[in-house]
Structure formats: C-alpha cells, structure tokens
Amino acid sequence: MSSIPLIAIGSLVLFFGFFGYVVPVGEFGSVIDLSTLCNSLVGQVGRVFNEDALESCQFVNTMAKLVYGLLGIGFILVIVGAIVNPTKKSMYICGYCNTSWGF
Numbered sequence: 001m002s003s004i005p006l007i008a009i010g011s012l013v014l015f016f017g018f019f020g021y022v023v024p025v026g027e028f029g030s031v032i033d034l035s036t037l038c039n040s041l042v043g044q045v046g047r048v049f050n051e052d053a054l055e056s057c058q059f060v061n062t063m064a065k066l067v068y069g070l071l072g073i074g075f076i077l078v079i080v081g082a083i084v085n086p087t088k089k090s091m092y093i094c095g096y097c098n099t100s101w102g103f
Contacts, residue, residue, distance in 0.1 A: 003081045010077025017070030020063070035064035 024030050028037060037043050038057035046053040 003084050006077050006081030006084065008081075010074050010079075010081055012074075013070055013077060014074030017067055017072075017074050020067040020070065025063075031060060031063045031067055034060040 020030075021032055022030060024033075026034065028034055038047070038053075038060055043053075043057060047057055
C-alpha cells in the first residue's frame with residue numbers, strides 16, 4: 001500500500017476523532033468533558049444514587065474511549081504513511097525473447 005492513502009485515511013480518522021473531542025453533545029460540553037464530570041467526585045456520588053446517571057456515565061466513558069482510540073489510530077496511520085516509502089517496481093516482459101526487466 002502506498003503512503004498517500006494511509007495519510008488520507010489517517011487524516012480522515014483524525015478528523016472524526018477531533019470532531020468527537022470538540023463538538024458538544026449536551027448542555028455540559030463535549031464527550032471528554034462529560035467523561036471528566038462522570039469520573040469526578042460529584043459524578044461518583046450521582047452514580048450511586050441514580051441508575052440513569054450510571055447508565056449515562058457508562059455510555060459517555062465508552063464514547064470517550066472511542067474518541068481517544070480514533071485520535072490514536074489516526075496519528076499512527078499518518079505517521080506510518082509519512083515514514084513508509086512505497087517501492088513499487090514495474091515489470092516488463094518481452095514477448096519475443098521471454099525475458100523480464102524490473103525498473
């Protein structure tokens with residue numbers, strides 16, 4: 001695989017990860033903000049007394065892991081795409097002498 005599609009796919013994955021990191025999903029902020037709120041002392045107390053808060057926090061924490069995963073995979077793809085040097089060689093075969101040349 002050449003490096004251009006890896007960089008393009010990595011950039012697209014990074015865009016979706018950044019989009020999930022920045023865009024607010026509710027009145028309290030982005031997924032990362034809600035995950036931080038759920039993991040704070042207030043969120044821990046809220047999860048003990050309210051089952052809806054427990055389910056919401058589990059969902060938000062899963063979404064935060066997805067966002068971090070997208071960012072990590074995107075960075076890795078862009079870096080690998082920038083480092084990998086495609087070595088695509090063309091092969092020509094002479095029909096008359098049945099000899100091949102690689103360039």
